[in-house]
Amino acid sequence: MAETTSPAITMTCEVCSEYYTDPLMLPCLHSFCKKCLIKAKEKQGSADISLKCPTCDTSVNLPDGKIEGLTQNLWLAQQVKEASVKDKMSKKESTLCEQCSEDTAVTFCCECWLFLCDFCKTAHKRIKSTSQHKLVNIGKESVHQLSTELPNMKQQAVFCIQHSEKLTYYCKDCNKLICQICLNDKHKSHNYNDYLDEGKTARKALKESVASCDGVISPVTEAIANGEKMLEQIATCKEEVRQEIKETFEELKAALDKRCNDLLMETEEIASANRNSVKKQLDRFHKLVKQVSHGRHLASSVSERTDPCEVLSVEKLITNQLEECIEEYKKLPLEINENEAIVTRFDTTVMSNEIHKYGSVFEVDPDLYSIDSGLAIPLATVKKERKFKVALPAGIGKAASYLKTSFIKSDGSKEEGRVVIVNDTNTAIVSCTPQSIGGYELSVTIRGQHIKGSPYQLSVKASRDYTTLTNERSFDLGNRTDSVAVHTNGEVFANSKDGFVQVFSEDGTAVRRIGSKGSGNGQFDYPWGLLLVGDRLYVSDNNFNRVQYFSATTGQYISQFGSEGNGNGQFYTPRGISTDGKSNILVAEYNNKRVQVFKEDGTFVQVIQCDGKATDVAVDNEGKIHVTISNQNHVQVFSPDGKSQLDAYNHNFNSPQGIAIDDEGCIFVSSNNGYLHVLSPDRKHVIKSIPFAKKMV
Known part of the structure; x- marks a missing residue:
């Protein structure tokens, strides 16, 4: 496990393993003795104007090609002085007086930074300018006493290397401490300030830098x-x-x-x-x-x-x-x-x-895995198992065993997801059972990498009893409407025969219109089918034989596809639209008696031929394609690949016009005689039939 604590700052140079002397800091924030860097530079060659950091190997450009141009680490120099004093105080060996260099030191002056013998100590106290200095006696308690006194020790003045003058200014343009002579010679026209004021600003900047790194x-x-x-x-x-x-x-x-x-x-x-x-x-x-x-x-x-x-x-x-x-x-x-x-x-x-x-060993490509079915309806029911079929790459043994799932609620809390390996080695079932209503994010990963399309957004709702279903409210559109779509933000989109799409708020208030009557981009003659995919709104035009798509939130026109005809990618009275949850758009065609499949950008994929006039299409959670056939009064069911008819069902439908399927598999079929039929998931019986007005949503 990686350490989370800050690394200790050592007082010894990594090159010579001794206390730093004249420490210089490189841009990579590693510090070394000046003499050590000079030796390192000599080894590299005098012609080289750069230097490689002995610790991290970062190449550093030397100012004027000289070591002396690097930043003096005065902070570290002070730390080294304090560490050196502590070290001398803690050693059993005697330390010579740094005043006379003759007798053994018995005390340390925290302001002069000098070890003093008994004689010099007495003299130190007699002199008026040093009589009030803080002295720490060398003894058993000296190290502990010194550690508490060191923060109050007087900082020694720092002098200019070139002029031996005290450094009292800071040049902002050159980012360096300067003396009065340096100021007069080279920095008079530069942006400079008193070093004490700049020190306060620098301390504040460093604290802000620390705070800005808190989230890193x-x-x-x-x-x-x-x-x-x-x-x-x-x-x-x-x-x-x-x-x-x-x-x-x-x-x-x-x-x-x-x-x-x-x-x-x-x-x-x-x-x-x-x-x-x-x-x-x-x-x-x-x-x-x-x-x-x-x-x-x-x-x-x-x-x-x-x-x-x-x-x-x-x-x-x-x-x-x-x-x-x-x-x-x-x-x-x-x-x-x-x-x-x-x-x-x-x-x-x-x-x-x-x-x-025979055999092969290779890295896993997450893009070879994808949700094969189950995402056509991005909904789930609270406390009911929701299943998704994952397509696995052929020929990879144990492929499903590497799949992992994460089922996270919008508030960040995690719930369990399961991966079930089925008999078909190219298929796995991912299932989850949401415990509360709201938004969820389902992640499916293969060895830590998201598979194609993951993470998936899922909206969890309460289970409904359709036997008690009633017409709760109506949104007045003023003319015939044939299609409705609901945005994840609760907004309701409805087409109008008058050539626009009306957007309602959740309470039924008309908030904006998309499109207008006309033949230009973003205009309609008779908008029919509506489909929302994320923030993209697809609208089929029954008379202009095209599908246009817009930004659902702004109404901005994006692009279109299709033209009049019966060829691939052409339309003759396009009606209902749906998605299979795998980035494919399905468009039902009335007069061409078929469903066409496109990519989300309008690229043609395939044709599904029907046995009559197709008015709408929907995809269930198993990927099966349901198509309402108006003149046959039934619904055709095709395999997920659209290549074969699996079934057809009819419950006294009268020219069925629209179809929708919820996450529990219940089927909703609207008939031309003004009824909405709710069918059980097995399609064997009608749960309820509800009358509705065609001019109302």
Whole structure:
């Protein structure tokens, strides 16, 4: 943990390790003995007009290329004198009298800054000019007594190095103490003042500088602590990754060992089968040779006999056996049927290449992570879980385990957020349950870095019972209004067929108008859809086939996109507008029967084709896109990417014109017959239908 205390100021020079003598201060605020800096300059070379600080290596430009031009640290010199006196007082060794340099000192004069022997002490008291000086006797209590007396010790005069005159003026232009001669010679035309007055001003400035730094150390110390914590996390992460790499390659080695054993076993099985086959053939060969040899031997022996009876008694058996052996020989293949070779197939080059490419280690890029859905509606309900789906970069193992959340209320108090890893490795669920009504900030970080778009602003409201919903108040607009948007500051924006957007305060007071009738920038023919994204107000023009956007608070026109047509980025009667919470703007088109998706700057993204005339669009917390289809009297539901229709629902809607979805998933659909229908989140039933007047907001 970083230290928060001020560093101790030492009385010894870092170069020579002795008490400072003629200390000079560099712009980096490090001080050194004058003689030490001169030696350092000599080592660098006389041609160099700069000097490197021996402590921090900062390069310092020398005034006139000389050490003597540096700032004298008179404060430190005084501190060193006081420390030196204390040091002498505390040592057991005797100190010589600084008046006569003969006898041992027995006292110290706090005004003359002299150690005095007994004789000189007596003389000091006799002299009228020194008789009232404060003397401190050297003894057991001297150091403690001296420490209390030192603040009252008289400061010795400081003299000009060049003229040996007392320094009594301060030149503001040159930022240096000067004597009377210096003043007359070089500084008469400069801005100067008495050094005592300037000293008071300087003390005040230093105190103000200290006060101005009060807010620096704490946050920087916290940043240091965070950095050191990050170093610990890096070390921990390194060990985790090292362990993961080792375990992974141990698994690979185990798999290779298993494959090796399997191949060795297969080799043994093949060799054993070949051996058995060859042995079987050899057994037949051995048997035939044995039979032929035995038959030949009998035949030869019997044929030598002269007794016919002997010969005839066995001749037939012998000749039959030999004939059978000859027939067996003729049938028996003399070539071994089996091949002694066992062939292997190992493409080590391919395997080596795959091993070289296997796995990767890299830094985390927070921009690869983003809220995939759940932010289309920046609202939450008090004491109800609110979920956000986070898209994770593909192919990164344990990606979700590095995610952290912080859920902070506007007053600075923290509440817990959770990260849930789902089965899909490219998705994580961040959830939080706000405990009170008001503004919240949800931060999602990956190893201390905010992911894309984080932190996110969330407004928490009380849960509502829509079964008791009534028309609480109306804002009179004077003509037909088709769209309403509410700013986070409570202001209500409503379009008027007369060619403007009316802004009301929360109590219904008309406060300002945005736009006017006309075809120029910032003007409308028939403004229809309204959308607020931060402080930006988007307005679709049903007749001019374009979308313009303004500053919501000032009404200042910013830019526009779209033109008449049916191509990508063109409109034919654009109506309702919505956002998906991921910097995309969705615009419903009546006559083109579609929804177009744009970036917030109007860059075209894609088309979602509908089955009828689209009048409005809304995105729920799962990212699903709901589109009201006027001529089909239903609402189409598309997947978050807009590529497939998931559902369509109808609860006796009469030409549905507008749609909105709250954070709890309740759906609000306005019909052309003057009713607002409130549907349950599952879309299975209508909670309530409320009549409303079209000219009223």
